[in-house]
Structures are given as structure tokens and as C-alpha cells.
Amino acid sequence: MTHLDEAPRSEKAVAPAQGREKKLPGRDRLTVITMVAIPLVLVVLLVWVPALLSVALSFGKWNGFGDIDTIEWVGVQNYKDIFTIYPAFWPAVQHNLIWLGFLFLFPTVLGMLLAVVLDREMRGSRFYQTAFYMPVVLSLALIGFIWQLFYSRDQGLINQVFHSEVDWYGDPDINLWAVLVATAWRHTGYIMLIYLAGLKGIDASLREAAAVDGANEVRTFFSVIFPVMRPINMVVVVIVVIESLRAFDLVWVINKGRNGLEVIGALVAQNVIGEATRYGFGSALAVIMMLISSVFITIYLRTVFREERQR
Amino acid sequence: MSRPLSTAIPRSTVATTAATRRSVLRGLGLGGLAVGGASLLAACGGDSGGGAASGSGATVKFGINEAEGAGAAHDRLAAIAQAYQKESGTKVEVNAVDHNTFQESINTYLQGTPDDVFTWFAGFRMAQFAENGLITDLSDEWPIDGLNDSFKQASTAADGKQYFVPISYYPWAVFYRKSVFEKNGWEAPTTNDDFMALMDDMQGKGITPFAFGDKDGWPAMGTFDILNMRLNGFDFHMSLMAGDEAWDGDEVKGVFDTWRKLLPYHQADPLGRTWQEAATAMGKGECGMYLLGTFVVDALGENGEDLDFFTFPELDSSIGSDALDAPIDGFCVAAAGKNQEAGKAMAKWLGSAAAADAGNNAADAPFIAANSGASTSTYSDLQKKSAEVVGAAANIAQFMDRDTNADFANTVMIPSIQAFLKNPDDIDGVTASIQEQANSIFG
Structure with a gap:
């Protein structure tokens, strides 16, 4: 009894020291403040200030000559123009969405399948891993060039081999799909590697347990392995969404995002970098892109936080 | 985006190397837009003003839109810079920038710390800079021996003054x-x-x-x-x-x-x-x-x-x-350049037959000189004919992306x-x- 009485007392004695009101010693507080302040300043300066400036610029018309007072403020005219008379905008939104859907449907599933197959330690699996991962190392600019060798209408490999005359990069009904195949070629390896890492991290006893319970390979994967890889799946979802919103390099290399390859990122670039300097108009496009990304980011963060709370 | 006569690198390749991650970031509009690129070109030139304003002992900075190794186009400009240095005693500091980069950063370049003299194109793009006070009035240097009226016309901005000195063209x-x-x-x-x-x-x-x-x-x-x-x-x-x-x-x-x-x-x-x-x-x-x-x-x-x-x-x-x-290539003097006098003097010389010859004699592939006094001995038959045809034309446009x-x-x-x-x-x-x-x- 005395033993039991003592325990709560000692807890009480310790509790205030661990409570929320406890003050950190001076030096620790300073460290914490510095550690929070420096990233905060960086984020504010490098992300929020420019982002808000972009929003401000999007209400003006400015060709970049002269000082800031030469900006002509036009209200929502840029947005109105984008939605009504800019022929490239709506196709661009559509293409970004197709991009997103395609990346989920094909390369992600294929990457997962490859990971599962390669995880089985078959002969030469190292070689295949490297082969499938190779495209990821290449820049998208280089990938655009490599595929140009396949897709060129007059001199490309595909048309030469099949004696066809398909205008892979030029026909606006086909070129998006041609580009998506090139993207998938790279994206598959990336997803494969992430899943491969995830699969290696799974406790072997889970598989054994499933096997003892009489589950076959497919059942084991879908009922045991896949749910255990939930964090990996989350990462993949985020990567795919970001990759498809970021879609830019490849179409820029191919035709600067015109003629069937309009994506929002390329439209922003067309208007603000290079010789064209429609800073207001380009900023308005960038703001629209930021809003679309925010929707996805918000959904993702809410899911993550809800999970944290449930734990 | 008409190209100069003989850039050795195909245009598509140049575009390829230009589309890096950095341009993606800039494209996202989160990089503070124009402000970010300002130092890009300026950083290439050293900082060494001072000395006499022009003539012996002076220094003039010369920004060119062909990077070293870009072939004949760079060799010609480099040779021209050397010839001027030798003839005038003015030290010429060359700042060579890749063609596409130069063109894409021109706005921030001119509003930052530009070189005194830089390569540019005739047409609306030149006139636009003149209108915004970014380039220097060169009407005191005109007329230039050997450059006829149509070239003078092409060098003139909306205010009737000349802001440009042509060196070459191609039809x-x-x-x-x-x-x-x-x-x-x-x-x-x-x-x-x-x-x-x-x-x-x-x-x-x-x-x-x-x-x-x-x-x-x-x-x-x-x-x-x-x-x-x-x-x-x-x-x-x-x-x-x-x-x-x-x-x-x-x-x-x-x-x-x-x-x-x-x-x-x-x-x-x-x-x-x-x-x-x-x-x-x-x-x-x-x-x-x-x-x-x-x-x-x-x-x-x-x-x-x-x-x-x-x-x-x-x-x-x-x-x-x-x-x-027939797009015309040539030179402007940047209004924000440190050494205006030396810049103007060099610009005038750049329009001369001697400048064109210095360039053409130093490179494998010549350009078609704007100056009628320039030697045509290095020209190919195509170029000789080009010069004839353009000379006979009553009106010369610059190409849509230079004219508008x-x-x-x-x-x-x-x-x-x-x-x-x-x-x-x-x-x-x-x-x-x-x-x-x-x-x-x-x-």
C-alpha cells in the first residue's frame, strides 16, 4: 500500500516540470527561436513575398521597361482576357488534367508492377533495375531530344520502320499522347524505385504469416503488402500530382508548349521569359496555376493531418 | 526569331539547353519575375571603368550575343573587337554571352549594368528600346561612309533619330x-x-x-x-x-x-x-x-x-x-553604359568597311556586310547574289518578330x-x- 501511495506523489512532483508552462532556459529558447526564425524568413522572402508580388503584378500591364510606376493597373482585365480571348488557356487546363490522369493510370501502375516483379530477386534483377531507372537520371530536355529521334515525321525511327507518315509531334490530336509516352518512360522508373524501396522495407514475417494463413501471392499483395505501404502510396500520390502540374520541360523542348501541347506552366513561360514580356498577363496565369496547386496541396495536407490526429 | 546568318549550333539545340530547371522556376512566377535575371548578363563583365573617356588608355565594354565556341559568328565579332582595339588604342573588353540567353535577358540587361556597346537587331525591337530611353541617340555619328539611306532608315526610331549601326544582313x-x-x-x-x-x-x-x-x-x-x-x-x-x-x-x-x-x-x-x-x-x-x-x-x-x-x-x-x-544585325550603345563617349566612337567605327573586313577575314564563313565599301572577296556566290538582290530591293522589312x-x-x-x-x-x-x-x- 505504501508503495502505491508513493507512486502518484512522485508523479505529481515531476509533472509540473514536464508541463506546458515550463520555461526553457535562456540559451535553449534562443536556439529554438533561431531555428524557427531562419527558415521562416527564408520561406517568407523566397516564397510568400514573390508569390504575393506575382498576385499584385497580375492586376497590371507591364512590359518590364522602366520603374514600377510604369505599371498600368488594369484590374481583372488579364484574368478576363485569359478566360475569354486567350485561345491557349482552356486546352492547357485540359492537357494538365489529362496528364494527371494518364500518370496515375499507366506509369504508376506499371511502376508498381515492375517493382513487385523485380523484388522477387530473379536473375539479372539488378540489371533491369538499372535499365528501368536510367531514364530518371536524364533531364527531361534530353529525353525530349531522344524521343525526337523516334518521333520525327520524316527522319524518325518509328515512321522509318513502319513506313508510316504519322506526324507524332506536329499533329495536335496525337502529340500530347506521344509526349505522355515519353514522360511515362521516365516516370515509370521513378515510381518503380520508390515502391522497390518500400517493398524492401516490409517485414518478411508478414509475408510468412499470410502464407501460413493460405493466402496466394496476389491476395497477399493486395490484402497485406499494399495496405502496409500506405506511407509510400501517399508519397507517390503527391509526386504524381506535382509532376503533372509541373509538366513543362518536355513540351517546352518540343515546341515551347504550342500546337496541342499547351500546358499552364508553358503558357506562363511563354509570356514572361524569353523575348515576350507580358509580365502582368503571365503573372495572372501563374496565379491561376498557384490556385490550382493549392487545392491539391490543401487536400493532401488535410489528409495527412487527420491521420496524425487519429493516431 | 530570325537567326543570324551562320550560327553553327542549330536553333533547336540552343532552345534545348536553355530550358533548364531554372527557367522552370522563373516561369512559375515565384522568382520575383524580372528582378531575378538582372545580374545574369551584367555578372559576366568585369568592373574596370576609369581612365580616359575615349582614345588611347580608355576602356570600352562590348557585349556580344555569340558565346565563345559558337563558330564563325563569334570569331567575327571577336576579331572586330581586336581590330578596333588595335586601331584606336581603346581597350575593348568583350563580354560574350550565348545567343538565346542574350536575347531573352535583354530587358533586364539594359536596365541593369550593361556593356557600353552591344550587338542587336534593327526594327521595332530597337525602336522600342529607343522610345524607353534604354539606348543612346547616335544621330551625331550618322551619316556613316558606305551605309546607304535604306540602312539609315532601318537605324532610325520613331523620333527620327538614329539609334543603331548596321553591320550585316541576310535576305x-x-x-x-x-x-x-x-x-x-x-x-x-x-x-x-x-x-x-x-x-x-x-x-x-x-x-x-x-x-x-x-x-x-x-x-x-x-x-x-x-x-x-x-x-x-x-x-x-x-x-x-x-x-x-x-x-x-x-x-x-x-x-x-x-x-x-x-x-x-x-x-x-x-x-x-x-x-x-x-x-x-x-x-x-x-x-x-x-x-x-x-x-x-x-x-x-x-x-x-x-x-x-x-x-x-x-x-x-x-x-x-x-x-x-532582310533582317539587319548591328550595334547599339546602351544608355546605362558607363563610357558613353567611347561607346559612340566605337559604334561609328563598327559601321565602317574596315570593321566588316576585319570580321570577314578572321572567320571561315563571312557575313554580308552592310557597308558598300567592304571587300566581297571572301563571299560565296550565294552571298554575292544576296548583296545584289537586297541592294536592288526598294523596301526592306526586318521579319515579323523584329518588326512588331x-x-x-x-x-x-x-x-x-x-x-x-x-x-x-x-x-x-x-x-x-x-x-x-x-x-x-x-x-
């Missing part, structure tokens, strides 16, 4: 293989009837009359330019480029309509073909002709011995055929012309869309 014309024409007994056409007959004959023999590629977006501007100049005249063309004429009027619709009728004589599916690929098709004899600048030679990997050209024939006898695109607002040319005209090539029957739709966007940009 856009219809190129063909001499051997192919000889074998088939064809001759360069002068009238519209000859022209149509020639194209029909080519088609009859299974040769596509015109090679055509517009994957890069700018080559088809050349076709629009020449058709507009032939159908509506040079003056209309220039005022259309300046935003003073309607794009949805009957004149422009007429241009697109003529183009639509000529399209069956062009290679199909131009939007997936680079200009290099189109040039190869002409080079191999699959196509009879190709409307392009003299840089067509670069894509063929030969010296152009078997190439010849003619100017686009007349389409309307009341208009004639005495106008053509760059915003308009790049973000409206390229997609619109491509939309027309995709669907040539919707002329009303394309011209209406161009006009709406022109209102928004020029408005």
Missing part, C-alpha cells in the same frame, strides 16, 4: 538546288503565271514544290510577311506590324486566303517539322524550293555551291515584287499562324482571335 528568299532545276529544265519564275506553272510542273513530276516546317513557330512568319508584302504592299505591312491596321480586315484575310490556296503546294504537316528537316527535304530533292533565310545553308552541311535563290515573285502587278525580308511588338509576335502570332496551318479553312476565326488579342496588347 529571305526562295532557295532551290541548281542541279535539280537544271535536270528538269526549270527556271526561276518572275511572274505569278510562271510561278504557278512551275509549281504545277513540280507536282506533276512528283516533287513537292515547297519544303515547309513550322515546329519552331517562327519560320512560317516569313511566309506571312512575303505574302502580305506582295498582296498589300510594304507600307501596309509595316503599319500592320506597328498595330495600326486591322488584323480581321479584308487585307489580312486575303493574305491567309492566298496562303490557303498555296498550302497544297507545300509539304504536309508542317507543325511537326523543324526548319532543318524541311531544308534537308529540299536538299535531297524531295522538295523543289524552300522559302527561308540564307542560313538554310547551315542545315545542309555544305557550302551552298549547288544552291541558288530568287525573290518571291509578284502576285499583284500593281504592287510588284520589290520588297523583301515581341509580346505580340511570340504569344499571339506564332500560335495563331499554327492554328491557321492546322485548320486553313477557319480564316475568320483566326483573324478575329488575332484582332481581339492585338487589342489587348497594343490597346
Whole structure:
């Protein structure tokens, strides 16, 4: 009894020291403040200030000559123009969405399948891993060039081999799909590697347990392995969404995002970098892109936080 | 985006290397837009002003749009800089920047700490800088010996003053293989009837009359330019480029309509073909002709011995055929440059025959000098003929993307012309869309 009485007392004695009101010693507080302040300043300066400036610029018309007072403020005219008379905008939104859907449907599933197959330690699996991962190392600019060798209408490999005359990069009904195949070629390896890492991290006893319970390979994967890889799946979802919103390099290399390859990122670039300097108009496009990304980011963060709370 | 005569690197490759992650970030609009690039070009030049303003002991900074290793184009400019240093005693500090980077950063460059003298193009883009006070008035240096009135005209901005000194140019014309024409007994056409007959004959023999590629977006501007100049005249063309004429009027619709009728004589599916690929098709004899600048030679990997050209024939006898695109390259003095006096003095010299000769003698491939006193001994036959043809032309345009607002040319005209090539029957739709966007940009 005395033993039991003592325990709560000692807890009480310790509790205030661990409570929320406890003050950190001076030096620790300073460290914490510095550690929070420096990233905060960086984020504010490098992300929020420019982002808000972009929003401000999007209400003006400015060709970049002269000082800031030469900006002509036009209200929502840029947005109105984008939605009504800019022929490239709506196709661009559509293409970004197709991009997103395609990346989920094909390369992600294929990457997962490859990971599962390669995880089985078959002969030469190292070689295949490297082969499938190779495209990821290449820049998208280089990938655009490599595929140009396949897709060129007059001199490309595909048309030469099949004696066809398909205008892979030029026909606006086909070129998006041609580009998506090139993207998938790279994206598959990336997803494969992430899943491969995830699969290696799974406790072997889970598989054994499933096997003892009489589950076959497919059942084991879908009922045991896949749910255990939930964090990996989350990462993949985020990567795919970001990759498809970021879609830019490849179409820029191919035709600067015109003629069937309009994506929002390329439209922003067309208007603000290079010789064209429609800073207001380009900023308005960038703001629209930021809003679309925010929707996805918000959904993702809410899911993550809800999970944290449930734990 | 017309290119200079002989950049060794194909344009597509240059674009490839330019589209890096950094441009992605800049493109996202989160990089503070214009501010970020300001130091890009300026950083390349050292900081060593001081000394005398000009003449012996002075220093002048010279920004050139060809990086070292870019071939003849760089070698010529470097040799010109050295020749000036030797002749005037002024020390010339060369700041060599890759062609595309230079062009894309020009705005921030001129508003930051630019070099005193820099390479640029004649036309609206030059005039726009003049209007915004970014380049220095050079009217005191004009006239320059050997540069005729049409060059003076091309160097003049809206206020009637000169802001530019030309050094070289190249014409856009219809190129063909001499051997192919000889074998088939064809001759360069002068009238519209000859022209149509020639194209029909080519088609009859299974040769596509015109090679055509517009994957890069700018080559088809050349076709629009020449058709507009032939159908509506040079003056209309220039005022259309300046935003003073309607794009949805009957004149422009007429241009697109003529183009639509000529399209069956062009290679199909131009939007997936680079200009290099189109040039190869002409080079191999699959196509009879190709409307392009003299840089067509670069894509063929030969010296152009078997190439010849003619100017686009007349389409309307009341208009004639005495106008053509011949982009002029040259120099401006930056208003923000430290050493204005030395810059002006150098700019004047750069227009001289001696400057052109210094460049041409030092490089494998010469340019066509603007100065009439320059030696033509290093010219190829093509260049000699180019000089003749341009000299005989009554009116010279610079090319759509140099003659009009760059915003308009790049973000409206390229997609619109491509939309027309995709669907040539919707002329009303394309011209209406161009006009709406022109209102928004020029408005």
C-alpha cells in the first residue's frame, strides 16, 4: 500500500516540470527561436513575398521597361482576357488534367508492377533495375531530344520502320499522347524505385504469416503488402500530382508548349521569359496555376493531418 | 526569331539547353519575375571603368550575343573587337554571352549594368528600346561612309533619330538546288503565271514544290510577311506590324486566303517539322524550293555551291515584287553604359568597311556586310547574289518578330499562324482571335 501511495506523489512532483508552462532556459529558447526564425524568413522572402508580388503584378500591364510606376493597373482585365480571348488557356487546363490522369493510370501502375516483379530477386534483377531507372537520371530536355529521334515525321525511327507518315509531334490530336509516352518512360522508373524501396522495407514475417494463413501471392499483395505501404502510396500520390502540374520541360523542348501541347506552366513561360514580356498577363496565369496547386496541396495536407490526429 | 546568318549550333539545340530547371522556376512566377535575371548578363563583365573617356588608355565594354565556341559568328565579332582595339588604342573588353540567353535577358540587361556597346537587331525591337530611353541617340555619328539611306532608315526610331549601326544582313528568299532545276529544265519564275506553272510542273513530276516546317513557330512568319508584302504592299505591312491596321480586315484575310490556296503546294504537316528537316527535304530533292533565310545553308552541311535563290515573285502587278525580308544585325550603345563617349566612337567605327573586313577575314564563313565599301572577296556566290538582290530591293522589312511588338509576335502570332496551318479553312476565326488579342496588347 505504501508503495502505491508513493507512486502518484512522485508523479505529481515531476509533472509540473514536464508541463506546458515550463520555461526553457535562456540559451535553449534562443536556439529554438533561431531555428524557427531562419527558415521562416527564408520561406517568407523566397516564397510568400514573390508569390504575393506575382498576385499584385497580375492586376497590371507591364512590359518590364522602366520603374514600377510604369505599371498600368488594369484590374481583372488579364484574368478576363485569359478566360475569354486567350485561345491557349482552356486546352492547357485540359492537357494538365489529362496528364494527371494518364500518370496515375499507366506509369504508376506499371511502376508498381515492375517493382513487385523485380523484388522477387530473379536473375539479372539488378540489371533491369538499372535499365528501368536510367531514364530518371536524364533531364527531361534530353529525353525530349531522344524521343525526337523516334518521333520525327520524316527522319524518325518509328515512321522509318513502319513506313508510316504519322506526324507524332506536329499533329495536335496525337502529340500530347506521344509526349505522355515519353514522360511515362521516365516516370515509370521513378515510381518503380520508390515502391522497390518500400517493398524492401516490409517485414518478411508478414509475408510468412499470410502464407501460413493460405493466402496466394496476389491476395497477399493486395490484402497485406499494399495496405502496409500506405506511407509510400501517399508519397507517390503527391509526386504524381506535382509532376503533372509541373509538366513543362518536355513540351517546352518540343515546341515551347504550342500546337496541342499547351500546358499552364508553358503558357506562363511563354509570356514572361524569353523575348515576350507580358509580365502582368503571365503573372495572372501563374496565379491561376498557384490556385490550382493549392487545392491539391490543401487536400493532401488535410489528409495527412487527420491521420496524425487519429493516431 | 530570325537567326543570324551562320550560327553553327542549330536553333533547336540552343532552345534545348536553355530550358533548364531554372527557367522552370522563373516561369512559375515565384522568382520575383524580372528582378531575378538582372545580374545574369551584367555578372559576366568585369568592373574596370576609369581612365580616359575615349582614345588611347580608355576602356570600352562590348557585349556580344555569340558565346565563345559558337563558330564563325563569334570569331567575327571577336576579331572586330581586336581590330578596333588595335586601331584606336581603346581597350575593348568583350563580354560574350550565348545567343538565346542574350536575347531573352535583354530587358533586364539594359536596365541593369550593361556593356557600353552591344550587338542587336534593327526594327521595332530597337525602336522600342529607343522610345524607353534604354539606348543612346547616335544621330551625331550618322551619316556613316558606305551605309546607304535604306540602312539609315532601318537605324532610325520613331523620333527620327538614329539609334543603331548596321553591320550585316541576310535576305529571305526562295532557295532551290541548281542541279535539280537544271535536270528538269526549270527556271526561276518572275511572274505569278510562271510561278504557278512551275509549281504545277513540280507536282506533276512528283516533287513537292515547297519544303515547309513550322515546329519552331517562327519560320512560317516569313511566309506571312512575303505574302502580305506582295498582296498589300510594304507600307501596309509595316503599319500592320506597328498595330495600326486591322488584323480581321479584308487585307489580312486575303493574305491567309492566298496562303490557303498555296498550302497544297507545300509539304504536309508542317507543325511537326523543324526548319532543318524541311531544308534537308529540299536538299535531297524531295522538295523543289524552300522559302527561308540564307542560313538554310547551315542545315545542309555544305557550302551552298549547288544552291541558288530568287525573290518571291509578284502576285499583284500593281504592287510588284520589290520588297523583301532582310533582317539587319548591328550595334547599339546602351544608355546605362558607363563610357558613353567611347561607346559612340566605337559604334561609328563598327559601321565602317574596315570593321566588316576585319570580321570577314578572321572567320571561315563571312557575313554580308552592310557597308558598300567592304571587300566581297571572301563571299560565296550565294552571298554575292544576296548583296545584289537586297541592294536592288526598294523596301526592306526586318521579319515579323523584329518588326512588331515581341509580346505580340511570340504569344499571339506564332500560335495563331499554327492554328491557321492546322485548320486553313477557319480564316475568320483566326483573324478575329488575332484582332481581339492585338487589342489587348497594343490597346
